[in-house]
Amino acid sequence: MAKTRELCKDIRDKIVDLHKAWMGYRTIGKQIGEKATTVGAIIRKLKKFKMTINLPRSGVQCKISPRGASMIMRKVRDQPRTTRQDLVNDLKRAGTTVSKKTISNTLRRHGLKSCSAHKVPLLKTAHVQACLKFATDHLEDPEEEWEKVMWSDETKIELFGLNSTRRVWRKKKDEYNPKNTIPTVKHGGGNFILWRCFSVKGTG
Structure with missing residues (x-):
């Protein structure tokens, strides 16, 4: 259901004034350009709550209790590779049934x-x-010393298949925390090694 437009205070007050002047809902609606049902809702709210403003909405209640949220947060901090299904199962064993979307x-x-x-x-x-x-x-070496250094590295490129990808739950600043990374080694078949270097003179 689409969210309805909330009437401003001036229009709500005008509806109340016209109602007190013994005008009907349809007549009031035609005069202010609103539906009779809208006018009726304003008047009923006035009679029941002695006010015409919208009452605070409670919203959808969270299915996971604060204790349950603390439990899954602790699990994810200790084991970032935990899947949503793992967390669903943990909560189910604790007596709470939720979906992966809720997690x-x-x-x-x-x-x-x-x-x-x-x-x-x-x-x-x-x-x-x-x-x-x-x-x-x-740490304290002068800039001139670093001009004499050549940096090098190598990488393995797979010829067949793809390296596995794992997902982790983490904050942006924790992307290189050891718990959130996948260690790799440079061995195996179906690949070749690419070697590169760079220095103050350029790349190689």
Whole structure:
């Protein structure tokens, strides 16, 4: 059902004044350019509530309780790759039956959205520590030193098939949190390695 237009205060007050002057609904409607049913609704509201303004609407009640919302938020924070069906099943076991659409709406209200997980190199703890040490050791290096450095990297391009894509629930700022990424390794068949480099002189 389409949302009806709300009459302004001046028109509602005019309807009340004409009604007090013993005019009928149809006559009032013709005079102000509104339907007789609209005029009748205003008058009935006046008699019942002693006012003509629209009362606050309660809206649709959320099917997931605050406790249930906290439960699924905790599950998603710990396991971002949790699917909506997993959450539906968790709530069902807790005594609440909802749809996957309701799960999506609840997570979005808490600032989360479903995104494709970024693929990042699989790094061991030693690799992470080595990268951090390199960054801290060279933090104060002058710009001239970096002009002598050439950066390189490689990537694997699949010839057959596609790398799997997984979706995670996350906030925008958490896209590279390890829990929200898919580690990749450079091995396997049906692919080739592309190597590139760049420096202050350009690309290679």
